[in-house]
Amino acid sequence: DVKVTQSSRYLVKRTGEKVFLECVQDMDHENMFWYRQDPGLGLRLIYFSYDVKMKEKGDIPEGYSVSREKKERFSLILESASTNQTSMYLCASKTGVGVSDTQYFGPGTRLTVL
């Protein structure tokens, strides 16, 4: 079974703090994704990566950056957290082989910025 883990289930930070969210997958997947999920909205793609050290902006990259130094690990960084970044953050991974390949999600990190 594919396993995607995220470093924290719940996180509370102060405005202006630098925040690191980590995601690790154990299936040697090429592609990794960071989404945020807010009530009434679909999952929105922040960044994705299709290979080590490669990254692409998604739909809402502003205020975020990412790092992928190793294939299994994809980190999301909030350079200076703001209250409007309070959200559920979901990491996902998928193999790069087929169009229909499903994305496997981690359990999510619920971030609250005070």
Add this chain to the structure above:
Amino acid sequence: GQNIDQPTEMTATEGAIVQINCTYQTSGFNGLFWYQQHAGEAPTFLSYNVLDGLEEKGRFSSFLSRSKGYSYLLLKELQMKDSASYLCAVLDSNYQLIWGAGTKLIIKP
């Protein structure tokens, strides 16, 4: 723009059948996914449709009509554990997933 519409919430009775609809307008189409997400948990894959028609998988079936930009997820013999949100997502021409807001399904005894 790209748009995926699903009802916000539905209620059904244990043992019954429910159909959750999804309509989409996207730039290109490379398939449609349905995911299930229990409260506080990760979304998990249910189905993928790229050709028109019905795909059956146990108690769950998924239908696609590309000409109408329409899909539905059919759940039969509902169980309490089916209470969850159901997410529709379309793979667009750039092979990016466009997600609907999800349908919260409430099952009553």
